[in-house]
Amino acid sequence: MSLPILLTVDDDPSVSRTVARDLRRQYGEHYRIMRADSGMDALEALREVKLRGGTVAAILADYRMPQMDGIQFLEQAMDLFPHARRALLTAYADTEAAIQAINVVDVDHYLLKPWDPPEEKLYPVVDALVETWKAVGEQEVAETKIVGHRWSARSYEVREFLARNSVPYRWYSADEPEGARLLEAAGATPEDVPVVITPDGEALRSPSGPEVAAAVGLNTTPAEDFYDLIVIGGGPAGLGAAVYGASEGLRTVIVERDATGGQAGQSSRIENYLGFPDGVSGTQLTDRARRQAQRFGAEVLTARDVMGLEARGSSRVVKFGDGTEIAAHSVVLATGVSYRALAAGGSEDLTGRGIYYGAASTEAPNCSGQDAYVVGGANSAGQAAVYLSRFAKSVTLLVRGESLERSMSHYLIEQLRGIDNVNVRLRTTVEETHGEEHLERLTICEGDGFTEAVATNHLFVFIGAAPRTEWLDGTISRDQNGFVLTGPDLLVDGRRPRAWRPDRDPYYLESSIPGVFVAGDVRSQSVKRVASAVGEGAMAVTLVHRYLEDR
Structure with a gap:
């Protein structure tokens, strides 16, 4: 009884055995794996563990069990082991119940069946459970x-x-x-x-x-004044640069304005990323990358708005909105892009009150039983429509173009066609948004000029990509759309930029300031894909090393 226990409860014996097998394979060396086929049997086992002075690190319970469902079981299990971390096993149809259970019994995670392969879907969840349990010990999780x-x-x-x-x-x-x-x-x-x-x-x-x-304990203050590498932006490109920079011995810090992950982190499902044949959520992918960067020693600063960048001798100085600054030998600019603002009348006043940019995961459950609308025709919009269809009565995708094939991946188009409560309206735009306290209806216009008023409280916007690079005015060369020019694109008729000092051409991802590199969507002519952003982040670190060696 010296090992802490991982308990799995499922009334389907085959599922119960499979969960226990997968847990034993990954955690059997450090945890005792127990399984039960009902809530009553599990409670009896927990009482015996309690009497013997054992500890329970985590409990995975199926939601749909006869006599006692997973939530009822967890309520009683909490009386015996209040500090054990808790996860609910659900089918897709039970997702809403799982979210509600977070408030009922403080469920830490919900895990959708099937979880195969466990390396991608089961183990990251259990890792988070046991890490939290070890971190808080016998204390309640701070809330x-x-x-x-x-x-x-x-x-x-x-x-x-x-x-x-x-x-x-x-x-x-x-x-x-x-x-x-x-x-x-x-x-x-x-x-x-x-x-x-x-x-x-x-x-x-x-x-x-x-x-x-x-x-809430997020790191907002840099530990040092000077680094080898500052990464501005915590999306896939920035995280890729941070992982490779820190792993190769560079003192690395990521500066992120909102949350690591960027637009990719808000994606409900990425199914065309190499190495994940069953898909992976943007949150899961970017959370792994953040933890990987931190494990190598990268520092992450959150809620810090970068307002300026300048070359000061051999240093590259990053200025924050509060007047403070940090410096480094080199910088990777990976600020990504933002969704363009909806031009419909009234939309600005209703943003955050029914109109949301991005997937807005906190709002999806509030669409239950209602009609939701999504504006956009690219992959992000399609992924959001698939995700929202699990909650909403209906999801209508409003696409300005004449087809989805030009802007959306084939696999995603086929998914949308197979979902009964998703409708696609082509050659359609939002002309007006209406509501007092919150969004109440839309005026939409089809290509032939026909307009229609539709009632809705939820509009999710995924239109276009706009770089937030105004803060670089007068500092770094950009194209007419605001994307940052790099490498060969800086050369005019084979000539280097006027202010360029090194006796060489700019490296491929290097900006008009030597030692400042650009990766991901913010770079002019980049491929707007998660995989290419990660690749550019890694490539930028290789060029950083070359720059540092040649100085």
Whole structure:
């Protein structure tokens, strides 16, 4: 009984044996693997473990079991081992129930069946469970509380920020009794929302992003003033650069404004990434990359807005919005792109209150039983439509073009065709958005000029790619659309840029400032794919080494 226990509970004996086998293969050296075929049998086993003084690290319970479902079982199991981490095994149809269980029994994860191959779908979840259990020991997991309004744009932004940074939190509506009690205890009013209450009881009224990040324990302050490599942007390109830079001995820091992962991190499913034949969620892929970079020693700064970049002698200096700065021998610029703003009338006022840019994972469950609309015709829009179809009564994809084939991968088009509650409307745009407190309806226009009013509370926007490079004005050469020029594209009639000092041509990914390299979607003429972004991030580090050697 000296080893901590991993317990799996499933009424299907074959599933129970398979889970136990997979767990034993990966964790059998350090954990005792137990399985039970019912909630009652599992509780009896847990009582015996309790009497013998054993410990339980994690419990994986099936949701749909006769006599006692997974949530009912976990409620009783928590009385015996309140600090054991908990995961719910569900079928796709049970996803909404699994999300609700997070609030009912503090479920840490839900795992969709089937989980094969376990290396991609099971083990990362169990790794997270046991790492959390080991980190907190016999203490409760720190939980942040958010009190806000359902249709408050700023409340949505805080929730999305915490979710994307994998910070556990509990949401309370200011209009409900418990939310009102929390506001009163914090000395706040409904006008102060969102109010963020940290695990140690500190109440923040309508806090800024950096204030939230610092309060929940995210790293916002650099450990050093000078590095070998600063990576600006934590998407696939930036994470790729950080992994290779740190693993090759460079003192590396990633600076991210929102959350690591970028647009890829918001993708519900990436199915054409090399090495993942069954697909992988953007969150899972980028979370692995972040943890990998940190394991090699890379530092990650969150909620830091970069406002300037300059060459200062041999140093490359990055300036933050609060007036502070850090410097390094080299920089990789990997800020990616953002979705273009919807041009429809009224959309700006309703952003965050029914209109969302990106997948908005925190909002998807709120689409349950409702009609949702997605604007866009590329892969990100298609992936969002597939994801939302699990929650919404119907999902309508509004595509400006005449076909999906020009902008969306074939596999995704075929998926959409096979989902009954997804509709695709081609040659269609959103002309107006309407609503007072929140989005209530859209005016959409077809190519022949026919307009139609449709009722909806949810519009998800995935249109175009715009680089956020205005802060580089007068510093680095960019093309007419704002994408950063690199390598051969900097040469005009074979001549180097006027201010170029080295006695060589710019390296392939090098910008108009020597030692500043560019990777991923923000680079002019880049291929807008996750795999190519990761590859460019790795290539940029190779060129960083060459630059450092040639100085």
